[in-house]
Amino acid sequence: MRAVFFYNEAAAAGLDMTDRAGQETFLSIVVPAYNEEERLGPTLSALARYLAGQSFTSEIIVVDDGSTDGTAEVARGALEAAPGGRLIGRARNLGKGFSVREGVLASRGRFVLFSDADLSTPIEEFGKFLPRLEQGDDVVIGSRALPDSVIEVRQARLREGMGKAFNLLVRLFVLSGFRDTQCGFKAFRREAAVELFSRLRTKGFAFDVEILLLSRRLNYRVSEVPIVWRNSRSTRVRLLRSSWEMLRDLRRILSL
Numbered sequence: 727m728r729a730v731f732f733y734n735e736a737a738a739a740g741l742d743m744t745d746r747a748g749q750e751t752f753l754s755i756v757v758p759a760y761n762e763e764e765r766l767g768p769t770l771s772a773l774a775r776y777l778a779g780q781s782f783t784s785e786i787i788v789v790d791d792g793s794t795d796g797t798a799e800v801a802r803g804a805l806e807a808a809p810g811g812r813l814i815g816r817a818r819n820l821g822k823g824f825s826v827r828e829g830v831l832a833s834r835g836r837f838v839l840f841s842d843a844d845l846s847t848p849i850e851e852f853g854k855f856l857p858r859l860e861q862g863d864d865v866v867i868g869s870r871a872l873p874d875s876v877i878e879v880r881q882a883r884l885r886e887g888m889g890k891a892f893n894l895l896v897r898l899f900v901l902s903g904f905r906d907t908q909c910g911f912k913a914f915r916r917e918a919a920v921e922l923f924s925r926l927r928t929k930g931f932a933f934d935v936e937i938l939l940l941s942r943r944l945n946y947r948v949s950e951v952p953i954v955w956r957n958s959r960s961t962r963v964r965l966l967r968s969s970w971e972m973l974r975d976l977r978r979i980l981s982l
Contacts (some may be wrong), residue, residue: 743834743916751810752782754835755849758789758825762843763796765958769845770804770811776849777808785810789829792819823926823933830914830923838919842910844958851953855913864918864946867938871905874952888969892976896935900980901942904950907934911953918946927982931968932975939979 743750755773759766770786777784786808788801798815805811814828826840837859839852847868855866869875871893889908896907912934914922921944928936941948 743836749783750836751785751834752836753777753780753784753852754787754830754833754838755784756787756789756826756829756833756838756840757843758791758822758829758840759793759797759801759843760791760819760822760825761793761795761797763793763800765844766797767800767804769841769843770801770808772845773841773849774804774808774811776852783810785812785834787812787814787829787833789814789825790816791821791825792816821929821933822931823936824929826933827923827926830919833916833919836916837913838916839913840910846956846958847909847911847953848956851911852913854951854953858949858951859913859915862947863949864915865922865938865941865948866913867904867906867934867948867950868909868911868953868955869904869906869950870909870953870955872950872952876952876954877957878954879956892969892972895973895976900935900976901939903942904938904948906950907938909934909953909955912937922946928975928979930971930975932972932979935976936979936982939982 757769766788770788773786786805788805790798790801790813798813801813805813814832830838830840839855841847841849851868858866870877893907897904901907918941922937922940925940926933926936938948
């Protein structure tokens with residue numbers, strides 16, 4: 727695959743679930759990426775191996791969020807071996823929330839999963855999500871904070887503490903009932919995915935909070951499941967800057 731696919735919102739807004747051969751797509755995996763040339767290749771290879779072993783049809787959509795490194799080239803090379811691999815490119819960096827929205831609305835799957843580019847949650851964990859989706863849950867979110875969650879590699883103490891503080895603020899002032907809103911591993915039934923991400927306005931890291939708030943307001947059925955999680959030390963989250971931006975977004979979400 728050599729072409730770069732650019733997002734067309736008018737085309738993406740529909741519910742077409744078929745690929746160019748007319749075959750229904752069962753699962754779409756959306757991977758937002760910004761300056762991820764080092765981590766993206768192994769992640770896409772792991773996704774491709776997993777999908778190759780499944781009986782269902784699938785696609786991988788990488789959204790390059792205006793990277794200034796070789797992310798696009800790495801994605802093109804890795805997606806050649808991936809089923810239904812697509813790359814959405816953009817010249818400007820607009821944020822993780824914007825990128826996930828873009829990928830979700832361009833997807834074709836009956837179910838849509840988004841995963842962080844570092845694959846901190848192994849793709850095999852989707853096996854816990856699928857039964858819930860097939861039984862009627864509209865949204866299934868991974869959680870690092872449930873009793874059965876397994877944290878194999880922890881974050882640095884300061885980063886982990888700030889994450890817990892953010893989650894506490896979310897539960898106190900915006901959205902109660904969820905132990906971990908920020909885990910980058912969430913899956914949706916297609917109709918819910920299109921509805922929620924069409925309404926999403928948060929472009930940055932706090933977009934998960936808005937998605938879950940919208941899910942509750944629209945009476946979607948949401949479940950939170952324990953996952954295996956391994957921290958990636960080379961994170962793209964900048965502690966002070968990203969924390970400030972997330973608090974700013976949280977204040978805006980409060981006014982929705």
